[in-house]
Amino acid sequence: MSGVSTRDIGHRVVVRHRLDGGQATDVIGVLQSYGEQTLEVRHADSTPYRIELSAVVAAKPVPPMPLRRVDVEQLFLTTALGRPAVETQYVGEWLLRASSGWTGRANSVLPAGDPGLPFSDAAKQAEAFYQERGLPPLALVRIGSPEQEAFREHGWTDARPTESDTLVLHTTLDHVNAPPAYEVLVSDRPDARWYDAAFEGPVPAVAPAVMEGAPRTAFASVELDGQVVAVGRGSMTGHWLAVDAVRVAPAYRRRGLATAVLQGLARWAGPLGGRRTYLEVEEQNTGALATYQAVGYVEAYRYRYLTV
Structure with a gap:
């Protein structure tokens, strides 16, 4: 029973x-x-189990899966692998990234670990790397980290002082992989319609190289009224699902489409070994932040860009 x-x-x-x-x-x-005769349980890896009621010995509700504390240092490095830059170079364990200037993440130094040099020398090498490519030197630093303080001590200042912090949110995949309210198509390669929906204007020439550069990626889309109205990108790094490029056409917002995209990507990642998921959102983007928090995402850390 x-x-x-x-x-x-x-x-x-x-x-x-x-x-x-x-x-x-x-x-x-x-x-x-x-x-009347069966029930169905969805496992954390998205596998559905259909069970005959006559075979049930016992069943009961259990508390929601607790959200384990995240290793911030590990997640900080993981984010660089979820959407790799076109060109990368290391200074010790620091990662220098360049992608023709498109997006801060793909054109900034990720100061994680030991640069293998005195800080001032490592910072100068990073500065030279970007100057050689005609790009402004940028450092992506976690708020409150020793690296943030060290860069500031060496004369680096806010690159985008009028913008809010970027929050890196995380949760367990089990909180996100519910059945979507809309049919979500997930493909391993984006087509022109996906790119048209993902960008408000012309698609930057370097964008496909960045968006499709990770070893294992997925591109989700929802089509309504004969057009693609919501999209998102996912990539797998170990057991982490990265979600980015979530965009809903203005006329179709506030209908749960962004949530459906998240759920579609989560259900793609579960059978591939996905267990946790992260995404990034600017603090001032209150609408998106509310959507993500509603499905269980919480803040891991926040970052800003510094420049010299």
Whole structure:
């Protein structure tokens, strides 16, 4: 007899049931459906388990999966792999990135770890790297980190003083991989329609090289009324799903389409070993921030760009 009901749909449950051979086994996940003869549980890796009610020995709701503390240093490095730059170079463990000036992330030094040189010398090498490419020197620094203070001590200042901090949010994939309210198409390569929906104006020439440069990527889209109205990009680094480039056409906002894109990408990542997910959003983008927080994302850290 099942100890859960339709009121538990959308919540985590544990279901003990008998297999064909008679042995009992447990499934833990989110209850997807509850019918007259069967129920379905979605595991954390997005695998659905359809179970006959007659085979259920016991079932009960369980608390939501706790969000484990994140290793900020590790996540800081992981973000660089989720959307790699066109050109990279190392100074010790610092990563210098250049991509013809498109996006700060792809055209800044990531000062993680030991540069292998006195700080002033490493900073000068980073400065020279960008000057040689006709780009402004940029450093992506975590707010409150020793690296932020060191750059400031060496004369680096806010590159974008009028802009707010960028927040890096994270959560467990189990909080995000619910069934989308819309049909989400996920492809390993974006087409022209995806790019047209992802950019408000012309697509920068270097954008495809950056967006498609990660080893394992996915491009999600939702089509309504004969047009692509919502898109997003996902990439896998270890067990981390990175989500970026989420954009909904203005006329279709406030309909849950961004959430559907997140869920579609999460369900793509689960069977590939995805367990956690992160994304970035500017603090002043309150609408997007509210959407992400509503599905379980919380702040890991925040960053700004410094320049000299």
